[in-house]
Amino acid sequence: MNDAPDRLLPLDDWHVARGARMVPFAGYxxxxxxxxxxxxxxWTRASAGLFDVSHMGQLIVTGAEAEKSLEKLLPADLFILKEGRLRYSLLLAPDGGIIDDLMVTRRGGHFYVVVNGATKEGDIADLTERLPRGVVIDHMKEQALLALQGPKAVDVLSRLAPGVEDLGFMTGGAFPLAGANVWISRSGYTGEDGFEISLPGARAAEVAELIAAQxxxxxxxxxxxxxxxxxxxxPLYGHDLDLGTTPVEADLGFAISKRRRADGGFAGWERIIAEIERGPLRRRVGLAVxxxxxxxxGAIMVDAEGNEVGKVTSGGFSPCLEAPIAMAYVPAASAEEGREITLAQRGRLFPAKVVKMPFVPHRYYRKGAA
Amino acid sequence: MTVYYTREHEWIRVEGDQAIVGITDFAQGQLGDVVFVELPEAKRQVTKGGEAAVVESVKAASDVYSPVSGEIAEANQALVDDPSLANSDPEGEGWFFRLRLSDPGELEGLMDAAAYKTFCDSQ
Known part of the structure; x- marks a missing residue:
């Protein structure tokens, strides 16, 4: 372990004043x-929750070659990505392993990329090395990031930043909010409708206070x-995804656009296309325990002889289902829905069943949807 | 009736040759929402400082150690059925198990309420 003190984010005092228990996470x-x-x-599933995710890396990628060069590292179709739209994508290693998962937005002639907090320094080093010199990465270190998630998020935010209610899922735009110029996208990490708000760190406390006062x-x-x-x-990077997992194994095939599958030209394409065609050896699945x-x-999946054949990468108690749930990598032959498998943890066996994810239905706001 | 506390944040309330054991309010606050407990079966022998129960919160699993040696007399079935009792009433309805002390001398060296409070304040 390193002994470097945890860095403080713009809302540190604000969290403490509101009675938060603070812990070290991603160096912060x-x-x-x-x-x-x-x-x-x-509360988040019933109303609206405000999250501070300012530890995440917010990058601006600019340059005439930005689109073409990013397409060599991400399997997303950036060519058809319209202004103000965002995509979930993956930063891929040459062997198809996942360096990070991210959100990429086309925004005013550049790409705005949000990467994980724990991996941002490595991502920047990797991007700097693999992107051509004419493509410039600006790490917006002074920028904070808030997320407002839940079925009432739209009521709250449209009151404070009128117009956000017109954003569809995975679109964004610039808005004034409490006197600050902020970038708001309709996106998040909870499965609920909601927004992510990128804003100057110096204004974060004021904006957080205004939102939390609703x-x-x-x-x-x-x-x-x-x-x-x-x-x-x-999935959570560093747990369900890492350099040793491919997008196909991780069941993230949706992030590999149709044109990119056909034409390739991105890191790891050969392996990824082979896995799409022949099927991966193992796959990320949901488990009801x-x-x-x-x-x-850290728990493992065992076969009838007790051999380790898979592993749990995330697991916990679902407050909504009031039951234990998990994500695991299991052999392809055991990955179909309804398959009963056995997990082992601290010397004890747990029967579990492969179930469809999400465990709790997504409630994204898709324009034009009924 | 005397209550003692351990550095691992268990409490033990002595009643004659038996005692009731649970986790402290400080412990439940640190653990957060308790969603599962595994309690020892009756007649099991436990040793001072040895693993006796498991408590799982949303975030993590933790062992609960027996503050003294003895034989388990009874586990709290109400806590198994509703693990959140460990949060809402940790030093009452949320008790873990009752045991028969094999060596009451082991109680010496445990903390009293005042010493435990000082200990928690230093954590």
């Missing part, structure tokens, strides 16, 4: 919970962020 001091993970989780809103810590994304079936005891990351 961050709020794990306020009133309690289950209460915060349920009656529908409570601040939510990282603990509930994790249980919410698990219920939503969304029997009983009440959570089966967590």
């Amino acid at each position: 001091r961050m709020p794990i919970q306020y009133e309690g993970i289950i209460a915060e989780h349920r 009656p529908e809103v409570r601040p939510i810590g990282l603990g509930a962020r994790d249980s919410l994304r698990l219920e939503a079936g969304l 029997e009983g009440r005891q959570p089966v967590r990351e």
Whole structure:
């Protein structure tokens, strides 16, 4: 472990003043919970939760060659990505391993890329090395990032920044909010409708205070962020995704656009296309675990002889289902829905069943949808 | 009736040759929402400082150690059925198990309420 002190984010004082329990995370001091993970989780699903995710890396990628060169590292179709639209994508290693997962937005002649906090320094080093010299990466270190998530997020934010209600899922735009110029996208990491707000760190406390003062809103810590994304079936980098997993194994085939599958030209394409055609050896699946005891990351899947054949990469107790759920990599032959498998944790066996993800239905706001 | 506390944040309330054991309010606050407990079965022998129960919160699993040696007399079935009792009433309805002390001398060296409070304040 390193002994470097945790860095402080713009809202550090604000979290402490609101009674958050602060913990080290991704090199920063961050709020794990306020009133309690289950209460915060349920509040987000019922109303609106405000998350501080300012540890995440916010990058601007510019240059005449930005689109073409990013397409060599990401499997997204950036050519057809319209202004103000965002995509979930993956930064891929030459062998198809996942360096990071990210959101990429086309915005005013550049790409705005949001990467994970724990991996941002490595991502920047990798991008700097693999992108041509004419493509410039600007790390917006002074920028904060908030997320407002839940069924009432739109009521709250349209009151403070009129017009956001017209954004469809995975689109964004610039808005004035509490006197600050902010970038708001309709996106998030909970499975709920909601928004992510990129704003100058110097204005973060003022904006957070205004949003949190709305009656529908409570601040939510990282603990509930994790249980919410698990219920939503969304993978977490460093746990469910890493350099040793490919997008196909991770069941993220949706992130590989049709044109890119056909034409290739991105890192790892050969392996990825072979896995798409022949099927991967293992696959990320959702598991419903029997009983009440959570089966967590690090537990293994065993065969009838007790051999390790798979592993749990995220697991916990679902506050909405009131039952233990998990994500695991299992052999392709065991990956179909309804398959019963056995997990082992601390010398004990747990029956589990492969189930469809998300565990709790997504409620994104798609324009034109009924 | 005397209550003692351990550095691992268990409490033990002595009633004659038996005692009731649970986790402290400080412990439940640190753990957060408790979603599962595994309690020892009756007649099991436990040793001072040895693993006796498991408590799982949303975030993590933790062992609960027996503050003293003895034989388990009874586990709290109400806590198994509703693990959130460990949060809402940790030093009452949320008790973990009752045991028969094999060596009451082991109680010496445990903290009293005042010493435990000082200990928690230093954590």
